[in-house]
Amino acid sequence: MTRNSPTAGGPRETDALTALARAHGVAAAYTTDRGRRVDVSQDTLVAVLAACGVDASTEATARAALEAHRRERAGRLLPPCVVLRVPTAGVPNDGPALPALPLDLPRGADVHVRPESGGTTGLTPALPPGHHTLHVRAPDGRRAHAPLLAVPDRLPAPPGRTWGFLVQLYSVLSRRSWGMGDLGDLAELASWSGRALGAGFVQLGPLHAAEPGPLPDPSPYRPSSRRFADPMHVRVEAVPEFAYLDPAARPVVDRLVARARQLNEAVLDGSSLIDREAVRDLKHRALRAVHDVPLSPGRAAAFAAFVAREGQGLTDHATWCALADVHGGAWRSWPAELRDPRSPAVARARQELAGAVDHHRWLAWVTDEQLAAAQAAAVGAGMPVGLVHDLAIGVAPEGADAWALQRCLAAGMSVGAPPDDFNRRGQDWGQPPWRPDALAAEGYRPFAELLRSGLRHAGALRVDHVMGLSRLWWVPEGRPPTEGTYVEYDRDAMLGVLALEAYRADAGVIGEDLGTVEDGMREELAARGMLGTSVQRFEYLGGSAGRQGPLPPDQWRTDCLATLTTHDLPTTAAWLSGEHVDLRARLGLLTRPAAEEKAAAAAERDGWLAELARLGLLPDPDGEIAALHRFLRLTPARMLGVWLPDATGDRRPQNLPGTATVHPNWRLPVADARGRPVPLEELPASTLVRVLADVFAPRTRPPDEHHTHDTENVNENDTKESHGRPGSC
Missing domain, CATH: 3.20.20.80 (Glycosidases)
Incomplete structure (x- = not known):
């Protein structure tokens, strides 16, 4: 059934829906920037909970989901992830040498840590910052493990002003x-x-x-990927293989360079705006030719090291780019079997498009x-x-x-x-x-x-x-x-x-x-x-x-x-x-x-x-x-x-x-x-x-130039403090 929409007096929320929303960190009400309380509609709460994998479509399902959540919380030894703030060398810290684990464990539980670097250790002040794994065994035989994030309590201060x-x-x-x-x-x-x-x-x-x-609105704040930079930022001539283009490819690339120079001059003389699509097209065509140049042994080893370091994330990114070349950039309209990056169909497509996948890996590398x-x-x-x-x-x-x-x-x-x-x-x-x-x-x-x-x-x-x-x-x-x-x-x-x-x-x-x-x-x-x-x-x-x-x-x-x-x-x-x-x-x-x-x-x-x-x-x-x-x-x-x-x-x-x-x-x-x-x-x-x-950062001025204001160089460790209130926005 569909829940009631909010009325003038606010939504008539069930206690179960409100409690369920709060249990999952979903606000049932909020305060505006002007200090006014606003009640969130039940329809919004149901939709947001559904996006979190929680069915609250009826009062009965909301009650059932709330009870299931409470049982899960009560029965688990560890939360999904544990965060521990630890002091770091060289950073002032007024707290204890090692904060206690933020957990309520059974008395007598055995606790140990598998550090990110391998091996096993107890919780000691020597536990370094990193992504570790926490293991717990309760006296009743129950076992559990969870990621343990040992994070710096405070970052070092910036290097001067x-x-x-x-x-x-x-x-x-x-x-x-x-x-x-x-x-x-x-x-x-x-x-x-x-x-x-x-x-x-x-x-x-x-x-x-x-x-x-x-790109109807080419905002850099609406990217396809935040993990990898865009190859259209690459200086094509600075890629080492550019100097070794095949003689047959050189005239083609030279024409692309000439067209790019025309595009550039049109922007600089004010007759044209920046056209990302045109730039991207020219660079991708030129970089495809540069990619055809065989890598030297040292360059090949560097590329292999980059691919190994970036791992599955790079493979997924390059695979998506290769599939987008074929099916377009809107993956939700791709054939259904290609919408899941872990599907057998995607694995087969990756093999069939191996050359394109390798090209997009290479683009990520030269950009990096x-x-x-x-x-x-x-x-x-x-x-x-x-x-x-x-x-x-x-x-x-x-x-x-x-x-x-x-x-x-x-x-x-x-x-x-x-x-x-x-x-x-x-x-x-x-x-x-x-x-x-x-x-x-x-x-x-x-x-x-x-x-x-x-x-x-x-x-x-x-x-x-x-x-x-x-x-x-x-x-x-x-x-x-x-x-x-x-x-x-x-x-x-x-x-x-x-x-x-x-x-x-x-x-x-x-x-x-x-x-x-x-x-x-x-x-x-x-x-x-x-x-x-x-x-x-x-x-x-x-x-x-x-x-x-x-x-x-x-x-x-x-x-x-x-x-x-x-x-x-x-x-x-x-x-x-x-x-x-x-x-x-x-x-x-x-x-x-x-x-x-x-x-x-x-x-x-x-x-x-x-x-x-x-x-x-x-x-x-x-x-x-x-x-x-x-x-x-x-x-x-x-x-x-x-x-x-x-x-x-x-x-x-x-x-x-x-x-x-x-x-x-x-x-x-x-x-x-x-x-x-x-x-x-x-x-x-x-x-x-x-x-x-x-x-x-004052430099030496010629004698005829005025110099009327304080010009202490802010880069010379000028760290004068002020204890006023934080700036308001």
């Missing part, structure tokens, strides 16, 4: 690109900014593998090699962090990861956000969420493998919507975001796995914690040595704090990456001029009269300019953009980010959310104030680039 550029790689083209920025350009950007400007990092947007086929080269260039340029990669919140429902990991994803559900001040209708991002129970049952290995890939060639990993490691807004397919609910994850386990993989990679973590954030989440990140994200536009005091306006710099939090703007917000030049309101008005995106929007935007801007004047940062001979960055310099933030388009005076947003068909999202090259694209080769000559670099 650093600054760097925030970029979307596709937008940073050089004269050698093929129509969009590539990994060769990234290596050049890192090498130049590290050596010449004293930058400590380059933060990137996601480089994840994109869906094949047409160039990622490694880019990070090596950053470190070699003296960057203490280097590359900061970005992990998107989810994947496309028809992509490679959704096919390979469908056992761990909630079918029929989509990730999103509830209604809030940013979007009163809520948001549906069209990506399936992890199933918390399935992740726990697998000891969080799919999540760990994903993180391991993102951290392998990085000094830090930015985690998009990091709040999703604690709870996510699930929306049943076909329903509006307002009819979703929160589903809880084991925050200790999810953050623990993140800490473990970052610790192993000797890398940091930056959580994107903007928007509605669960109580305690920011404090938990800081306690684990993970940074948050503070954006100038959101750092504002309310009237209840005694004054209203910008948060003074000494009250910003220390444990964060601080920046003026992001890829989803107006550039600083557009924000200062107010033209971001004009753009939204032209596109019909305003929710109130244009005059009101303009007045509100002007008041916000003027409030910030008044704060700059109060601090003596205005007037500034280098302009207001420089003054705003000097404000960032006054905060105690451990990492300071400069949005690269701000450094060129660009006035166009890289992404305007909700405008996939009316604005060129994710297709714009970095440009100057007039909209003229600025190639990588011209960045060193940019006056504003030099000014902003001198704000954070």
Whole structure:
């Protein structure tokens, strides 16, 4: 039977359904960003529970499922996965040498651990961080085992105070690109900014593998796979085998190179937008020819080692890509026998398509090699962090990861956000969420493998919507975001796995914690040595704090990456001029009269300019953009980010959310104030680039240049602390 829909007075939930939802971490009610309680409809609860493998379609089945859940909990010796926080060498820790196991075991139970490295041991302070196995034998003869995640209690502090550029790689083209920025350009950007400007990092947007086929909204935050990077980022000429193309293939590839150069010049002269599909087509055709070149013995051994290291995950990814070449990229419309990655039909298809599978493995390898080269260039340029990669919140429902990991994803559900001040209708991002129970049952290995890939060639990993490691807004397919609910994850386990993989990679973590954030989440990140994200536009005091306006710099939090703007917000030049309101008005995106929007935007801007004047940062001979960055310099933030388009005076947003068909999202090259694209080769000559670099990492100036502000180098272990409240969003 169908349960009642919510009424004006709230849903008439059965006690069994409510208790069952809570037992599985599904919220039966939630509090909005304005403090209002909302009861979740019974239909939503039933749909979400069904996606977790729980039948609550009738009152009787809900009661039966609740009783079965209680019996299972009462009868088990161990939970599906055990998380143990352990101290690590060199990291301050005020807790005990080894926390007690968070378990209620029978008196006299025999407990031992099989370490990840092999052998058997008891629980001792010497248990290293890792993925171990816990074994228990009860006095009554019952036995059980479960994954034991020994995770670092806290990550080491970042290496001093650093600054760097925030970029979307596709937008940073050089004269050698093929129509969009590539990994060769990234290596050049890192090498130049590290050596010449004293930058400590380059933060990137996601480089994840994109869906094949047409890209009506080529967002890097809706990838096919988060584990593997997209080969369209490869610098084709930098693949070693390119130099040894067969003479018969050389003219064909030369024509592809010539066409790519034309494509690139069209973007750089402003006559064309970035066309990912065209770039991808040219590169894949050229790389097929390069793949035909036999590998030398050393290269063959390196490729074999990569395949062995990546294991089943790479095989699944390459198999999906090979099948997508034949059947298209929407796997749920493939022949039924090919929808299960473990089916005999898929095994046969893998053999029949062995050449294509090998090609896609090779593509993943050469992409990984160039990622490694880019990070090596950053470190070699003296960057203490280097590359900061970005992990998107989810994947496309028809992509490679959704096919390979469908056992761990909630079918029929989509990730999103509830209604809030940013979007009163809520948001549906069209990506399936992890199933918390399935992740726990697998000891969080799919999540760990994903993180391991993102951290392998990085000094830090930015985690998009990091709040999703604690709870996510699930929306049943076909329903509006307002009819979703929160589903809880084991925050200790999810953050623990993140800490473990970052610790192993000797890398940091930056959580994107903007928007509605669960109580305690920011404090938990800081306690684990993970940074948050503070954006100038959101750092504002309310009237209840005694004054209203910008948060003074000494009250910003220390444990964060601080920046003026992001890829989803107006550039600083557009924000200062107010033209971001004009753009939204032209596109019909305003929710109130244009005059009101303009007045509100002007008041916000003027409030910030008044704060700059109060601090003596205005007037500034280098302009207001420089003054705003000097404000960032006054905060105690451990990492300071400069949005690269701000450094060129660009006035166009890289992404305007909700405008996939009316604005060129994710297709714009970095440009100057007039909209003229600025190639990588011209960045060193940019006056504003030099000014902003001198704000954070001053170089020796010619005698005739002004130098009126404090210019202590933030990369020289400047770790001044502030004990103000965390930044508000």
